[in-house]
Amino acid sequence: MATLLLIARRFGFLFVVIWAASTITFFIPRLSSVNPVRERFAELARLGGYNPDDLERIVASFSKQFGLDRPLWDQYVDYLGSVLRLDFGYSLNRYPVTVTELIMQSLPWTIGLLLVSTLIAFLIGNLLGAIAAWPRAPGWARSFSTPFVLFMGVPPVLMGVLLLFFVGFRLKLLPLGGAYSIGLVPEWSWPFAMDLLRHQVLPALALILGSIGSWVLTMRGMGITIQGEDYVNFAEHKGLRGWRIFKDYYLRNALLPQVTGFALALGTVVTSAIIVEGLFALPGVGTVLINAIRANDFPVIYGIVLFITIAIATIMTLMEFLYPLLDPRIKNQ
Amino acid sequence: MTITATSDQMQSPSRIRRVFRYLRRNKSLGFGLIILLALVLFTLVGLMVIDPKDAYPLSAPTRRAPSWAYPFGTDFFGRDLLAVMVVGMWQTAFIGVVAGGVGTFIGVVLGFTSAYFGGWIDSVIRVVCQILTPIPVLLIQVVVAGSLDKRDVTIFTMALIVVMLAWMAPTLVIRSQVLTMKERSFVSVAKLSGVSDMGIIFKEILPNLMPFVAAAFVGQIFLAVFASFYLAVLGLGPLREPLLGNIIWLAQAQGAFFNGWWWWPVAPSVGMILILGSLALINMGLDELSNPRIRKSE
Numbered sequence: 001m002a003t004l005l006l007i008a009r010r011f012g013f014l015f016v017v018i019w020a021a022s023t024i025t026f027f028i029p030r031l032s033s034v035n036p037v038r039e040r041f042a043e044l045a046r047l048g049g050y051n052p053d054d055l056e057r058i059v060a061s062f063s064k065q066f067g068l069d070r071p072l073w074d075q076y077v078d079y080l081g082s083v084l085r086l087d088f089g090y091s092l093n094r095y096p097v098t099v100t101e102l103i104m105q106s107l108p109w110t111i112g113l114l115l116v117s118t119l120i121a122f123l124i125g126n127l128l129g130a131i132a133a134w135p136r137a138p139g140w141a142r143s144f145s146t147p148f149v150l151f152m153g154v155p156p157v158l159m160g161v162l163l164l165f166f167v168g169f170r171l172k173l174l175p176l177g178g179a180y181s182i183g184l185v186p187e188w189s190w191p192f193a194m195d196l197l198r199h200q201v202l203p204a205l206a207l208i209l210g211s212i213g214s215w216v217l218t219m220r221g222m223g224i225t226i227q228g229e230d231y232v233n234f235a236e237h238k239g240l241r242g243w244r245i246f247k248d249y250y251l252r253n254a255l256l257p258q259v260t261g262f263a264l265a266l267g268t269v270v271t272s273a274i275i276v277e278g279l280f281a282l283p284g285v286g287t288v289l290i291n292a293i294r295a296n297d298f299p300v301i302y303g304i305v306l307f308i309t310i311a312i313a314t315i316m317t318l319m320e321f322l323y324p325l326l327d328p329r330i331k332n333q
Numbered sequence: 334m335t336i337t338a339t340s341d342q343m344q345s346p347s348r349i350r351r352v353f354r355y356l357r358r359n360k361s362l363g364f365g366l367i368i369l370l371a372l373v374l375f376t377l378v379g380l381m382v383i384d385p386k387d388a389y390p391l392s393a394p395t396r397r398a399p400s401w402a403y404p405f406g407t408d409f410f411g412r413d414l415l416a417v418m419v420v421g422m423w424q425t426a427f428i429g430v431v432a433g434g435v436g437t438f439i440g441v442v443l444g445f446t447s448a449y450f451g452g453w454i455d456s457v458i459r460v461v462c463q464i465l466t467p468i469p470v471l472l473i474q475v476v477v478a479g480s481l482d483k484r485d486v487t488i489f490t491m492a493l494i495v496v497m498l499a500w501m502a503p504t505l506v507i508r509s510q511v512l513t514m515k516e517r518s519f520v521s522v523a524k525l526s527g528v529s530d531m532g533i534i535f536k537e538i539l540p541n542l543m544p545f546v547a548a549a550f551v552g553q554i555f556l557a558v559f560a561s562f563y564l565a566v567l568g569l570g571p572l573r574e575p576l577l578g579n580i581i582w583l584a585q586a587q588g589a590f591f592n593g594w595w596w597w598p599v600a601p602s603v604g605m606i607l608i609l610g611s612l613a614l615i616n617m618g619l620d621e622l623s624n625p626r627i628r629k630s631e
Contacts (some may be wrong), residue, residue, distance in 0.1 A: 293475075
């Protein structure tokens with residue numbers, strides 16, 4: 001019963017967060033003097049000749065079709081309902097396509113890049129951090145993590161520019177961008193898969209190098225705290241071997257705070273990945289967002305922002321339920 | 334009533350000497366300050382030497398590789414990238430200091446009110462912070478910046494957009510510090526001897542809180558520079574201005590690497606790395622200074 005109540009409370013909080021985010025993305029654009037529909041059609045009109053009356057009529061009929069002429073409150077209630085159905089409306093730029101379709105087409109690319117790079121950074125960073133804090137590790141192994149800590153302040157997108165310059169442009173080892181080489185047709189074949197992989201290496205590397213440092217730092221701090229604990233001293237005096245202490249006493253205890261840190265870092269990680277995607281012109285959510293910004297495609301911008309916010313808040317809530325599995329001391333009271 | 338009173342009495346070497354000695358020990362603070370100083374010098378000397386107009390399009394021959402005449406090269410639109418770096422650094426510093434300052438100020442005021450007075454004010458501020466924390470600030474800033482008329486986006490509005498959602502972290506830090514400070518004996522003594530609320534806040538608590546405020550300020554400058562850079566890289570910056578993020582966005586949009594104009598995105602990237610790197614180092618150093626628990630022994 002108590003557990004159920006806790007779960008209900010967590011999900012209640014999740015709904016409040018989603019409500020707050022949707023309210024912000026609903027009202028902020030409407031506070032501004034810019035009318036997205038007019039902006040978009042005025043841009044189209046500039047490209048060809050136009051009649052100002054016609055432009056106004058198009059804008060009026062569009063507003064009517066999307067219900068933009070109705071009272072604000074009605075629109076707001078409708079909007080909240082459609083957000084819960086993950087329906088973010090239509091793209092202005094590629095009209096019959098909905099925002100959700102655009103997101104779903106590009107999402108696999110983003111998830112793939114994020115998953116691989118985050119896992120690698122998490123594993124390497126935590127291992128290096130634990131080694132750096134471990135007094136019995138050889139000196140060279142402990143100083144191995146220093147360069148990564150120095151990279152910490154560098155946003156992944158800048159790392160990406162430097163990687164593009166050194167590895168892609170100077171050494172010509174890896175491609176400069178895009179999802180696969182121009183001229184190749186997507187197919188299930190070995191050469192195409194290799195080509196795809198080669199295009200993913202630099203963006204992934206940019207994300208990994210940019211985020212290893214913070215894992216190293218937090219893990220090292222944790223390791224230093226654990227060192228002074230009585231149970232570690234006891235284990236050493238008991239004659240346990242180094243590896244055993246390292247694995248069962250260091251890593252095990254630091255795991256929970258690191259997973260919490262992971263949940264907190266999620267927002268930054270996702271935003272970084274989106275911008276890196278844009279830099280490398282991968283067909284993920286980031287490139288869709290940048291193109292939408294360039295084309296004044298407002299529903300797509302707001303839809304992507306809201307979608308990512310909901311996804312992150314949901315993942316954070318779900319991760320909280322993992323804690324009791326990771327740490328037996330927490331039994332959801 | 335400040336803690337430094339005792340350490341002043343036993344001071345033997347001169348103050349500056351001690352600062353230098355401390356900086357040698359606190360390497361990240363030292364390095365960070367050196368890089369920052371170099372950047373400030375570069376910007377100040379640059380502002381005197383170059384013509385800021387050269388940072389705008391059509392002021393130089395286009396697409397020149399770095400040479401003696403144009404040390405950082407020129408871009409596709411005819412900007413002298415040396416001038417771009419100088420003006421861009423200046424604008425970045427402006428955004429950082431304005432947004433960081435306002436954010437820290439809001440944070441200190443809210444944190445104090447929340448912790449010192451408690452009650453329903455505290456609950457409201459805490460709940461709002463809690464709800465806003467899981468929402469990725471950068472994405473909301475994308476919505477705000479995207480909703481503005483592109484002509485309205487200037488360096489100053491950029492700073493305001495950044496600060497709008499960047500006051501939560503300092504609020505929570507200051508709040509927790511005031512909560513512990515409130516229970517200390519010197520505050521109780523002051524309270525018992527009839528010092529007013531404002532007197533206690535400004536004369537007793539605030540001076541002891543300065544290290545945390547300073548750390549929060551540097552942290553907010555870092556976040557503000559970071560956020561404005563990300564917005565600019567996404568193409569949401571003031572497009573006319575030579576902000577470093579804008580230049581990288583333009584270079585990428587024109588396919589700079591594909592066309593062999595490597596200097597165009599690399600120069601602003603290195604500049605940005607130096608800015609953010611120095612701020613991150615100073616931030617870590619200040620953490621060490623204000624948190625004696627992780628202070629290294631000599």
